[in-house]
Amino acid sequence: MPAAVETKDLTRSFGALTAVDHVDLFVPHGSIFALLGPNGAGKTTLMRMLTTLLPPSGGQAKVAGYDVVREASLVRQHIGYVPQALSADPDLTGYENLLIFAKLYRVPAPIRRARIDEALHFMGLEEAAATLVRHYSGGMTRRLEIAQSLVNRPQVLFLDEPTVGLDPTARHNVWEHVRALWQQWETTIFMTTHYMEEAEALCHAVAFVHQGRIVESGSPQALKARLGEGATLDDVFLSITGERNG
């Protein structure tokens, strides 16, 4: 199975702080993967290096087969990235927000409309396309932001805490759409989340990050089985960090 994401000794320091510390990762193409860990563990910093937004201090990383430093623009052509902070423009409609992204990604003019309709369809926003985003719920805005990253038909989709701040119904709804997208396109999903039950339900593999290092990784089932019968991913989190999640 080819790697969607592969890192070797990937490291990032901020002054004296090593936020990401010699991380080795292998995420197969077509899988759903989550980075888990407490606040400040280094998850976002790792994701920002993989999406070419932050240069590594050391080590290597390849995304979709391209080196994040030497082939950064090729990496960007093959990925989608949805950061934590909500970023859609509230004064534009859903369609207009998507059009901006289609132009940014240089989707050729004759196929822009089809790509935008496809992205709206995947995220269940067809009926809201002509509505100003300021009238969207938090869950709809989040789905629009995922849709923005889809106009590029990414091979690897990076989602940084995509359901943070959403109520359980909206969270479920976001994940139903992401799962349908994965099933149809086999897009690799690389995400961070603080919701252990979400990681458990969705992911083929997870990695726990603590103080910049990967301390455990594997399928949720295998990680739970190591702790014994009846263990949850929350128990795994507690055993690794010594703290309850959240």
Ligand SMILES: Nc1ncnc2c1ncn2[C@@H]1O[C@H](COP(=O)(O)OP(=O)(O)OP(=O)(O)O)[C@@H](O)[C@H]1O
């Ligand atoms: N630009 C920066 N300058 C200095 N320190 C930074 C910078 N970005 C992140 N850090 C530090 O690096 C560490 C890791 O932060 P990061 O945001 O990657 O953690 P995280 O696991 O994503 O946390 P959260 O779950 O809260 O989003 C933290 O100590 C943070 O303060």
